[in-house]
Amino acid sequence: MATTYEEIIGYLKEDGLSFDDRRDSDEGLVLFFSKSEMDDKPEVVSIKLDEDGEFIHFYEPQRYTFLPGLSNEKVFELLLIIQNETKMLQWEYDPADGEIRACVELPLEDALLTKRLFMRVLNGLVKMMDVSHERILSMLEQ
16 A cells, blocks of 8 residues: 555645655655754655655655765764664765754555654654764764
């Protein structure tokens, strides 16, 4: 069973969340949250549907940038530690531009995307990033 952007938009509207519908781009839906308690950068979460709506990607684009000169081992070790401490969270790294982003990928296959499941993944991603933000920033600023 697949989901659609319209179904997701309905869940977002029910909860009063702000979003920017960019379905014509590679980003899917882009959600904007108020500023995080940890820093003054607003939370941005993109939601992208693949496989005709049977696979959903939740991710925070451009959340961190890996700066040249930092020890790959230390940064990636910290990210793996954080990943191990949380549920669902994965990390992606693009060596072309240094982008590090957190993501949760959800295969629906023959399951329905309920509002409860959708909100758990969305809120979980944002909460996990808030909790680990200071640790990651301090590593990247070394």
